[in-house]
Amino acid sequence: MFENAISPEALDTITKIGINVGIAIIKIAVVLGIGLLHVAYATYFERKVIGHMQVRLGPMRVGPHGLLQPIADGLKLFFKEDIIPANADKPLFYLGPVIFMAASMVNLSVIPFASNFVIANINVGLLFIFAIAGMGVYGIFISGWASNSKYAFIGGLRSSAQVLSYEIAMGLSLVGVMIMAGSLNLTDIVKAQSDSIYGMYAIPQIVAFVVFTIAAVAETNRTPFDMPEAESELVAGYFTEYTGFRFALFFLGEYIAMIIMASLATVCFLGGWTIPWYITKVLPFLKIVPGIVWFLVKVYAFIFFYYWIRATLPRYRYDQLMAIGWKILIPVALANILLTGLVKILL
Amino acid sequence: MEQQVERIFETRELNVNMGPQHPATHGVLRLVLDIDGETIVKVTPYVGYLHRGIEKLGESLTYFQALPLTDRMDYIASMSNNIGYCVAVEKLFDIEPPERAKFIRTIVGEMSRISNHLLWLATHALDIGAMTVFLYCFREREWILELFEKICGARLTVTYPRIGGVKNDVSQEFLDSLYKFTEEFPSRILEYETLIDQNRIWLKRTIGIGVISAEEAINWGLTGPTLRGSGVAYDIRKHMPYDAYDKVDFEVPVGIEGDTYDRYRCRMLEFRQSNNIIRQCIEKLPPGPVMADAPKFTLHPKDAMFPVTHPTKEHAFYIDEKVCKGCGMCLRACPAKAIFGEKKKPHKIKQELCLSCANCYVTCKFKSLKIVPGGKGLSDEKLAELAKAPLSEEIKKATEHLVEHFNFVKKGARAPEGELYVATEVPKGELGFYFVSDGSGKPYRMRLRSPSFIHAGALPRLCVGHLVADVIANIGTIDLVLGECDR
Numbered sequence: 001m002f003e004n005a006i007s008p009e010a011l012d013t014i015t016k017i018g019i020n021v022g023i024a025i026i027k028i029a030v031v032l033g034i035g036l037l038h039v040a041y042a043t044y045f046e047r048k049v050i051g052h053m054q055v056r057l058g059p060m061r062v063g064p065h066g067l068l069q070p071i072a073d074g075l076k077l078f079f080k081e082d083i084i085p086a087n088a089d090k091p092l093f094y095l096g097p098v099i100f101m102a103a104s105m106v107n108l109s110v111i112p113f114a115s116n117f118v119i120a121n122i123n124v125g126l127l128f129i130f131a132i133a134g135m136g137v138y139g140i141f142i143s144g145w146a147s148n149s150k151y152a153f154i155g156g157l158r159s160s161a162q163v164l165s166y167e168i169a170m171g172l173s174l175v176g177v178m179i180m181a182g183s184l185n186l187t188d189i190v191k192a193q194s195d196s197i198y199g200m201y202a203i204p205q206i207v208a209f210v211v212f213t214i215a216a217v218a219e220t221n222r223t224p225f226d227m228p229e230a231e232s233e234l235v236a237g238y239f240t241e242y243t244g245f246r247f248a249l250f251f252l253g254e255y256i257a258m259i260i261m262a263s264l265a266t267v268c269f270l271g272g273w274t275i276p277w278y279i280t281k282v283l284p285f286l287k288i289v290p291g292i293v294w295f296l297v298k299v300y301a302f303i304f305f306y307y308w309i310r311a312t313l314p315r316y317r318y319d320q321l322m323a324i325g326w327k328i329l330i331p332v333a334l335a336n337i338l339l340t341g342l343v344k345i346l347l
Numbered sequence: 348m349e350q351q352v353e354r355i356f357e358t359r360e361l362n363v364n365m366g367p368q369h370p371a372t373h374g375v376l377r378l379v380l381d382i383d384g385e386t387i388v389k390v391t392p393y394v395g396y397l398h399r400g401i402e403k404l405g406e407s408l409t410y411f412q413a414l415p416l417t418d419r420m421d422y423i424a425s426m427s428n429n430i431g432y433c434v435a436v437e438k439l440f441d442i443e444p445p446e447r448a449k450f451i452r453t454i455v456g457e458m459s460r461i462s463n464h465l466l467w468l469a470t471h472a473l474d475i476g477a478m479t480v481f482l483y484c485f486r487e488r489e490w491i492l493e494l495f496e497k498i499c500g501a502r503l504t505v506t507y508p509r510i511g512g513v514k515n516d517v518s519q520e521f522l523d524s525l526y527k528f529t530e531e532f533p534s535r536i537l538e539y540e541t542l543i544d545q546n547r548i549w550l551k552r553t554i555g556i557g558v559i560s561a562e563e564a565i566n567w568g569l570t571g572p573t574l575r576g577s578g579v580a581y582d583i584r585k586h587m588p589y590d591a592y593d594k595v596d597f598e599v600p601v602g603i604e605g606d607t608y609d610r611y612r613c614r615m616l617e618f619r620q621s622n623n624i625i626r627q628c629i630e631k632l633p634p635g636p637v638m639a640d641a642p643k644f645t646l647h648p649k650d651a652m653f654p655v656t657h658p659t660k661e662h663a664f665y666i667d668e669k670v671c672k673g674c675g676m677c678l679r680a681c682p683a684k685a686i687f688g689e690k691k692k693p694h695k696i697k698q699e700l701c702l703s704c705a706n707c708y709v710t711c712k713f714k715s716l717k718i719v720p721g722g723k724g725l726s727d728e729k730l731a732e733l734a735k736a737p738l739s740e741e742i743k744k745a746t747e748h749l750v751e752h753f754n755f756v757k758k759g760a761r762a763p764e765g766e767l768y769v770a771t772e773v774p775k776g777e778l779g780f781y782f783v784s785d786g787s788g789k790p791y792r793m794r795l796r797s798p799s800f801i802h803a804g805a806l807p808r809l810c811v812g813h814l815v816a817d818v819i820a821n822i823g824t825i826d827l828v829l830g831e832c833d834r
Binding site for chain 1: 361362363364385472475476477478479481482483486542543546548549551552814815816817
């Protein structure tokens with residue numbers, strides 16, 4: 001009776017879709033699980049790195065060399081009392097951290113971690129990342145507003161102004177990469193890099209790379225651009241009033257955003273999971289190392305750079321930060337686009 | 348129409364309450380800021396959240412007892428406060444500490460200046476965002492605190508200087524390790540400077556922030572490095588030397604512009620000057636006593652003053668039943684509870700419990716207690732018999748001293764009548780003590796001129812017109828500690 005209802009071809013298609021969806025779900029689970037674990041240990045890595053830079057040890061108590069510290073922290077935050085200010089705008093107060101966290105995590109879906117490992121291989125991957133990262137500002141702004149606290153409000157205002165202006169600089173810095181690769185698909189960008197004579201775009205696009213790095217630090221609200229949460233001025237900025245797991249969501253979101261930015265730098269400038277041909281020519285045995293290892297090495301090198309900056313530099317003032325964004329980074333990025341375009345036309 | 352538009356676009360300043368609980372207000376300073384966007388329109392500092400009534404407490408304590416209170420004022424540089432107090436009281440009593448004590452005080456005073464400036468640099472840098480400087484500074488501060496511990500057993504609230512000298516002499520071991528510190532420290536200063544001195548962000552955050560001209564700084568009553576940053580070379584150590592500052596060679600670093608960066612440079616140079624002063628003092632440290640020979644005014648250890656009565660625990664005490672009125676004073680004074688008896692009836696001493704501490708002896712108003720030298724372990728009858736015998740001259744003198752000592756501690760050394768203001772240069776500025784003495788053992792009025800309080804008053808002048816972030820830089824640059832400000 002059912003044989004007539006579904007033709008064999010249709011059944012075949014449904015099975016295929018089912019398998020694809022299954023694979024996608026497995027991929028999502030793997031990326032999410034591993035991603036969150038990486039976030040947890042990125043905090044551990046940060047505390048250890050900064051600790052040793054500051055002549056101290058960092059976490060040492062929980063587990064050998066404090067290895068279980070992130071888990072203990074997570075548990076602690078999970079069981080903390082969830083305090084909501086009496087005059088807060090409750091629905092928005094709940095929504096803020098969720099938007100922020102979700103906007104960071106969605107980006108993981110378009111990052112190619114290895115040659116065939118990407119959840120959604122879409123053609124506008126780069127634009128997608130910009131669009132979603134822009135959404136994160138809503139989370140910050142909403143939570144700053146909904147807290148009904150002046151510190152959180154100022155923090156939210158600062159953050160939205162900062163993230164918006166630095167997003168422009170970051171977007172412009174990546175235009176050079178788009179021109180060179182001729183694509184917005186992140187996998188294609190990596191392939192175009194490994195096929196080019198440079199091996200990685202950080203060499204021809206060095207100016208864009210520097211602009212991107214600075215903008216990425218500002219975009220993720222890290223020192224020396226951690227204005228929105230400047231501890232000594234605004235207590236904790238837009239999440240001053242948050243406690244317990246809602247606080248942890250902001251924290252997670254921030255670290256995921258950091259990993260996303262590091263991944264984007266790796267994919268767009270450092271050759272993703274590939275290594276330049278001139279290195280494998282000299283050291284041929286490096287070919288057997290799987291691509292994901294190179295990817296992670298590059299990502300962690302970039303994250304280490306974040307930490308290094310944090311341990312070394314003081315904080316900019318708000319107006320100085322905006323001046324750098326609008327008066328230096330954006331013009332430089334524009335000039336870089338012009339130069340890249342000219343070279344592309346002439347060659 | 349025009350009115351309507353005005354009503355719609357009415358703007359107000361945002362009123363932000365910064366403190367008393369805030370990560371960057373260095374304790375419990377409360378600033379009420381009116382901000383227009385990020386620009387400061389008005390600043391109102393509120394102090395008093397750490398008020399403990401130190402001035403009033405000083406009136407009910409003898410000059411010796413008030414000394415530990417000064418530790419609790421500027422707890423970051425307690426040694427300097429102690430010295431300031433001691434110098435002032437010595438002027439009042441008109442006594443002169445011995446040379447060695449003066450040099451030791453100069454050494455510890457400069458150590459405390461270094462430790463204070465280290466904490467200042469640490470928190471100032473942390474406020475501006477340079478996190479690593481904080482931990483580097485604390486590493487050296489810890490070193491100094493350990494040296495303090497070596498010298499007097501305490502790290503933070505030291506109470507090491509005394510009226511008329513210092514509590515105890517320094518050991519050679521301490522001097523050696525301190526000298527090692529002074530050899531090492533200049534390289535550590537360079538380490539902090541590598542991180543921030545030429546750092547573009549640091550310069551942007553400090554140059555041109557909180558500018559105050561020399562004239563205005565004097566008018567606002569600023570002192571210490573906060574004043575010297577504006578180019579006024581006013582340093583009490585140089586101009587009205589106390590302790591051994593007139594015997595050492597040092598310079599007074601001054602700034603030019605009077606901005607946050609100049610004040611920062613001044614303090615960085617003071618590190619080096621203090622380091623030099625310590626080295627010179629160690630090299631010149633003369634031998635001799637560490638306490639002034641003025642038994643009427645200085646508090647000597649009990650053991651040193653009464654060698655006969657105290658350490659040899661061989662004396663017995665006996666209550667003369669005929670004299671004793673049964674007032675119960677001795678009963679309460681006895682730490683071993685060896686005295687018993689009912690009210691208004693002669694008390695008795697249980698000899699097996701007696702510690703020979705002589706507390707009952709000095710408490711008794713009716714002189715009913717008798718000392719029996721070497722009478723420990725004898726029966727009451729025997730003691731009663733022995734107590735009738737006259738005491739030897741030596742014991743008599745010693746017992747008189749004991750009573751004198753007791754009264755001295757209880758009522759205090761009598762200061763001459765009059766008023767007196769003495770200022771010393773503590774790390775934060777000019778710390779002045781103003782005493783009004785009515786001739787008793789306690790000051791009639793003790794007034795403090797604390798630099799932090801006066802500096803806090805100048806905060807609005809420094810902040811208005813700048814941005815919110817500069818408030819933090821300005822709080823750091825005036826080097827404020829609320830324990831001293833609120834007293």
